Amino acid sequence: MSKLAEYKALEAQLAEQLKQLDALRNDKELEREIEFEEKLRNLMAGYGVGLRDIISLLDPQAGRPNAAPAARGPRRQRQVKIYKHPETSEMVETKGGNHKVLKAWKEKHGAKVVEGWLQ
Structure with missing residues (x-):
C-alpha cells in the first residue's frame, strides 16, 4: 500500500471516529453515567472507602476468585x-x-x- 493510500485510509478512519465521538458527546445516557460516576467517586472519597470495599460490601463472593461452590459428593460413576x-x-x-x-x-x-x- 502506498503512503498516500495509507494516509487517506487513516484520515477516513479518523473522520469516522470523530463523528462517533461527537455523537457520544450529545448522548444524554452518557452524560447521566458520567454524572453518576462523579457523584459515586465523591461519595467514596467523602467516606474514605475504595472501590474494592464497595464491591465486597455489595457482593462478598466477588473477593474470592477461587471460591468453591457448595461441596458436592464424588462424581457419579458412568454406566457400562x-x-x-x-x-x-x-x-x-x-x-x-x-x-x-x-x-x-x-x-x-x-x-x-x-x-x-x-x-
Whole structure:
C-alpha cells in the first residue's frame, strides 16, 4: 500500500471516529453515567472507602476468585454400555463414547444405527 493510500485510509478512519465521538458527546445516557460516576467517586472519597470495599460490601463472593461452590459428593460413576454388532456378534463394553471399535462402527454404519445396537 502506498503512503498516500495509507494516509487517506487513516484520515477516513479518523473522520469516522470523530463523528462517533461527537455523537457520544450529545448522548444524554452518557452524560447521566458520567454524572453518576462523579457523584459515586465523591461519595467514596467523602467516606474514605475504595472501590474494592464497595464491591465486597455489595457482593462478598466477588473477593474470592477461587471460591468453591457448595461441596458436592464424588462424581457419579458412568454406566457400562454394551453394544453388540448384529452381523458379527462382536461385543463392545464401554463407559464412554471414545472406544476405538465403537468409533469405527459409528463411522461405517452411522451413529443412530450403532446406538440401536445398545444392549
